[in-house]
Amino acid sequence: MKRTIKTIAAITSLSFFLACNNAGTTETSTSATSTENTAAGAGQSAVQDDQSAKNVVQVAIGSKDHTTLVAAVKAADLVNALSNAGPFTVFAPTNAAFEKLPAGTVDGLLKPEKKDDLTDILQYHVSVGVFKEDMLQDGQSIGQVNGGNITISKKDGKLMINGVANVIATVPASNGIVYVIDAVLLQPAVK
Incomplete structure (x- = not known):
């Protein structure tokens, strides 16, 4: 029983770690995409602000x-x-x-x-x-x-x-x- 609880705890920890790690990767990927889109864009003059x-x-x-x-x-x-x-x-x-x-x-x-x-x-x-x-x-x-x-x-x-x-x-x-x-x-x- 103790072995099963340790195994479940280890799997849960590993899943949590992987989930956090993937979330960070997704965030980094999204940031990189945003930066690339901005770099490829027209710059500050392209910002639309009618207010x-x-x-x-x-x-x-x-x-x-x-x-x-x-x-x-x-x-x-x-x-x-x-x-x-x-x-x-x-x-x-x-x-x-x-x-x-x-x-x-x-x-x-x-x-x-x-x-x-x-x-x-x-x-x-x-x-x-x-x-x-x-x-x-x-x-x-x-x-x-x-x-x-x-x-x-x-x-x-x-x-x-x-x-x-x-x-x-x-x-x-x-x-x-x-x-x-x-x-x-x-x-x-x-x-």
């Missing part, structure tokens, strides 16, 4: 005045990066700002072989951190994602970037702030 405030990319996508900027961000593969938590300050040129560039410039930059140049220009329009309007001071220099710096001018309550781009609107976003500007920012040539 929260829009991120900086969604703000641009929702603006009829920023279709050229959106096309450029897509061509440079920056949608996911700018959809992440940030925070970012984005200086967003309007379509009219891009039209001020020499003829053929935008079309040339959208070509696959110019992706690095396009990325550099777009990253010159993005700062890491949120720089609210009341934080910006006349003469202030702000580091941009591409390693360059922009200079803020503030006169009579109006903001200007690098002495060429006027801030014409400010739009808060869930992962930062968007300043709508009327010119494309081009980094000064290295002397």
Whole structure:
């Protein structure tokens, strides 16, 4: 009888151990599958959330005045990066700002072989951190994602970037702030 009880206890323990071990394997397998699905997915930009405030990319996508900027961000593969938590300050040129560039410039930059140049220009329009309007001071220099710096001018309550781009609107976003500007920012040539 004692032998039967020990055998039943051993079988029960072994069954319990195997059940726990299989549950762990199933969980690990499920985790691995979820990770693979996420890795194969479109990234942060694919997250659907109609309840929260829009991120900086969604703000641009929702603006009829920023279709050229959106096309450029897509061509440079920056949608996911700018959809992440940030925070970012984005200086967003309007379509009219891009039209001020020499003829053929935008079309040339959208070509696959110019992706690095396009990325550099777009990253010159993005700062890491949120720089609210009341934080910006006349003469202030702000580091941009591409390693360059922009200079803020503030006169009579109006903001200007690098002495060429006027801030014409400010739009808060869930992962930062968007300043709508009327010119494309081009980094000064290295002397």
